[in-house]
Amino acid sequence: MTAAAANTLPHQRREGESLVLGIETSCDETAASVVARGPDGVGRILSDVVLSQIAEHSAYGGVVPEIAARAHVEALDGLIKAALAEAGTRLDVVDAVAATAGPGLIGGLLVGLMTGKAIARAAGKPLYAINHLEGHALTARLTDRLAFPYLMLLVSGGHTQLVLVKGVGDYERWGTTIDDALGEAFDKTAKLLGLPYPGGPAVESAARHGDPDRFSFPRPLVGEARLDFSFSGLKTAVRQAAQAIAPVSDQDVADICASFQKAITRTLKDRIGRGLGRYRQLAADLPEAALVVAGGVAANSAIRQMLQALCAEHGVRFVAPPIKLCTDNAAMIAWAGAERLALDLAADPLSVSPRSRWPLDAQAEAVIGYGKRGAKA
Missing domain, CATH: 3.30.420.40 (ATPase, nucleotide binding domain)
Known part of the structure; x- marks a missing residue:
């Protein structure tokens, strides 16, 4: 130039x-x-x-x-x-x-x-x-002009956290993973089943053709008052299920992915539902309460649909920035x-x-x- x-x-x-x-x-x-x-x-x-x-x-x-x-x-x-x-x-x-x-x-x-x-x-x-x-x-303040405070669910390859965003530089962690991040669990499940990287989209695609009720996978920490997450046990259960029916067919892979995704969705529903209950008490006087979802795993349509329904149930606005900004x-x-x-x-x-x-x-x-x-x- x-x-x-x-x-x-x-x-x-x-x-x-x-x-x-x-x-x-x-x-x-x-x-x-x-x-x-x-x-x-x-x-x-x-x-x-x-x-x-x-x-x-x-x-x-x-x-x-x-x-x-x-x-x-x-x-x-x-x-x-x-x-x-x-x-x-x-x-x-x-x-x-x-x-x-x-x-x-x-x-x-x-x-x-x-x-x-x-x-x-x-x-x-x-x-x-x-x-x-x-x-x-x-990011939600850039895309949606949200006012503080709001609740954020960060689900990515390296992090799974539920955070109260109170202001710039002012954050309160309500829950975090005690082992694997959710995105890591998706990637490792995909690798175990011979699916391509990145694992999240591959598992979601395979799950569309699978039976989500064929395998009963654990839902870690569901029912506990604490708001933390755990996914290593679920990942281990997937490996054991695949080994038990080896060699796995394409339909087996689809069924495992669908069952895995169902367990993830149900786990998040319990964890985030409890967090939203706590947040609603805190935000009772706010003009608008909001849950923001961010991170690559936020692109998963099953997780998004569950979160949208959960927010509607709790009277909280669901905010998901464009996928490119997640x-x-x-x-x-x-x-x-x-x-x-x-x-x-x-x-x-x-x-x-x-x-x-x-x-x-x-x-x-x-x-x-x-x-x-x-x-x-």
Whole structure:
């Protein structure tokens, strides 16, 4: 691009808006985005560029951290350039840079955060090191202008949490997985049954042709007052069922997937139903109570239908951002930065480090203890 062309880029900023460049590299998507936030809190996504690495990892049945990090290095600069061009703006025009600093794969986080630091330093912009989970938590304010507080169910490959979102930087964990995340359970079930990666869509597709009542799988923690989740026992039950009837036919696989999905749905119905009961008492005086669902597993139609019905039963609005914004993306990272910028919250120093573990509610008691990288859950 020539200097003359750069000077004629059509700026899309409206009066009073701030522009934030977002960078996301926490797992196997490389993403860059420019988001605008007006003084009235209205947000606009000016660009959202995502490069998936599914093809690079599918042969391994899961994400290989070293391959992911190298792919981020190769793609990120080009994606940032594309995001700025699509937004019709330049780096010197944006007001801040936001980059995911955790939780996630440390190699990928290093690539994105170091790139964000370099850009912030070179352009003289403030840097916001964003918690990936906060990006998910605040997306509904970008898409639906939700007021605080609202309840969020985060269901992804790495996390399964029920969180009360009280404000920017103010989160209260009500429930979390004590072993596997739900997305991990889907992926491992798919791999066990010989289905392709990513496992969630493959299991859902197979389940459409299966008998959900053929296998009686456990529903962990159903009936307990605590709001935590557990999926490792269910995953083990699937493996035992498949081994008992081996070799499995296509119909066997479909039946196992349908029964697995039914057990998941019933488990979530119990866990989230109890959470909504607690939330309704807290939100009795709110103009509108809402449950937000985020994360890649939120794309599962059976889970969505159950949650919609459950919210209707409890008189709570069901909010599911577009699928593209439920999976990993940089628009949510840019928006989290824009929310912090609007509140005049302090930017992060260039010495900030990435964190492979970074709970939203850092003060909460660990459910299953600590490791050298922090709380395990």
